[in-house]
Amino acid sequence: MPAPFAMHPYLLLGIAIASEVVATTALKSSAGFTRLAPALLAVLGYALAFFCLARVMNHLPTGVVYAVWSGLGIVLISLAGWLLHGQKLDLAAIAGMALIVAGVAVMQLFSRSTWH
Numbered sequence: 001m002p003a004p005f006a007m008h009p010y011l012l013l014g015i016a017i018a019s020e021v022v023a024t025t026a027l028k029s030s031a032g033f034t035r036l037a038p039a040l041l042a043v044l045g046y047a048l049a050f051f052c053l054a055r056v057m058n059h060l061p062t063g064v065v066y067a068v069w070s071g072l073g074i075v076l077i078s079l080a081g082w083l084l085h086g087q088k089l090d091l092a093a094i095a096g097m098a099l100i101v102a103g104v105a106v107m108q109l110f111s112r113s114t115w116h
Contacts, residue, residue: 009059016052017069019045021076028085061113071104 007015023045030038056065075097081087089097107113 007055009056012052013056013060013065013068016049016056017072017076019049019052020069020073021080023049024073024077025080025084028081064107064111064113067107068104071100075100 023042026038026041026045029035030042033039053065053069078087078089078093078097082089
């Protein structure tokens with residue numbers, strides 16, 4: 001019988017990233033923790049994100065996990081801020097995010113440090 005929460009590490013990493021994006025977006029909407037529902041969503045989202053992240057680190061190298069987590073998190077949070085909060089993204093921001101995505105892709109496709 002599989003252990004509880006036994007999932008493919010990259011699936012868990014995806015859940016961790018998605019939870020962190022939801023939590024950070026809710027944190028913005030919480031208005032400095034003055035709005036209860038978004039504040040609770042932020043706390044729960046971060047708790048789930050760090051739980052999943054800790055599980056992933058049992059299976060994948062820490063540097064790889066953190067590069068994927070932070071890189072994709074930056075891009076997704078920037079997109080969420082643009083879509084949900086009307087924050088502006090200029091050409092430099094878009095170029096920077098494209099470089100982050102390219103860096104994560106290069107690591108995943110060509111590095112021997114990653115687990116496939």
